[in-house]
Amino acid sequence: MHGHYDAAPQPEPAALAPATVQRMPQYLRALGDLENQGARTVSSEVLADLIGVNSSMVRKDLSLLGFTGTRGRGYPVATLASQLEEALGLTQSRSIAIVGIGHLGTALANHPGFITRSFSIGGLFDVNPAVVGTTVAGSRVRHFEDLESVVQGALPDIGVVATPPNAAQYVIDRLVTVGVRSILCFASTTVQVPPQVNLRSVDLSHELQILAFYNRSFKAGS
Amino acid sequence: MHGHYDAAPQPEPAALAPATVQRMPQYLRALGDLENQGARTVSSEVLADLIGVNSSMVRKDLSLLGFTGTRGRGYPVATLASQLEEALGLTQSRSIAIVGIGHLGTALANHPGFITRSFSIGGLFDVNPAVVGTTVAGSRVRHFEDLESVVQGALPDIGVVATPPNAAQYVIDRLVTVGVRSILCFASTTVQVPPQVNLRSVDLSHELQILAFYNRSFKAGS
């Protein structure tokens, strides 16, 4: 079982805590805002206030990522932003296939954050004959049943699902079958993926419901 | 300080943990799916699998909410769904003002989850002359500078911000000034609100960035 040429056990860099990963895009966005305002350095306290956390957490996160500041002075804004982009993997370019070019799919295809140095459109798909063949955000919408031939040789890195709920699981299964390993699903339904696939599910109405919850007392008149 | 007629110290029902509140819309959505499939009862284990958590957590959440099942049998799907709606405050009706009727604002105004028994459009606003005056999702788009007169006497319960980043803080300040107490912001920028205001911020590109992070190794070729 154990041959001579087995790779040496990798000293795996300890995986980042999920909570830290979730904050990385927030740090990056805040640093962009600071750069626009002309800030050269920022303290953990200011950065913490911007994203609504404790300054200890900022220092801990950045330290865990291997980023350093200067005592008495803070962190260098531009450097830190580059390091975060690198750590997030945004220096690599990813292609995105969007399935379901209704209002939401169209909004996503035109969304500034969806078309950046890091992300580009690698395919738009729908099944509605009125939509297939039209051009959205500079790309022609293809029929989803042509998925295989369209993505052949240029597998999208990320599949975005913006279909009605009842189509979502089918679409996801097809995407997984052609080899997509990361999926972002906006459909309001429960979906399943095999363990090797990364799924993130966003339900826009959930945020509304959570706000409604924290609001109950006002309306209740208490 | 302590008069005879002071209200008796309220035996405040222990506040729900934020983590539990976040899961409530997920339970509700899964129960809807189960109802559509004709299920009458569901075990904590099945419900847990649907939303990707441990069955202990489901039982604990539901127990904390005061909802009960039947040993050996599970929880009643329809009853549980109604109880969750009640607990979330979805039996009250909320009006929503959407500011920024671009692609995203239009998508939100037409989003099924944004127009339900619980939520209705209480105003659409933009500043673009090409958009102001048009009808979107059945409502006429008004100029944001007319906010005060438009919402007079019918204060929206929730303000949704779908403007470009550089307008977001201004829009939020205006919404807060007219009295809006809950805000859902989709603009990709850091924003601040006074403590009495409930703010939730959603950046669609953050989810993409997090997927990119967990994907690094694939592209890196490792």
Added chain:
DNA sequence: TAGATTGTTAATCGATTAACAATC
């Protein structure tokens, strides 16, 4: 009854915060 599944407690795990010596 036997099997399934709840409701709850105690144990564990992970995330956050306070505190402060180090040092720019």
Added chain:
DNA sequence: TAGATTGTTAATCGATTAACAATC
């Protein structure tokens, strides 16, 4: 130097899970 702020440790807090008696 004096003041500011990092980097890190230990303490705390909150969330999750395992386990199991209760009971349908």
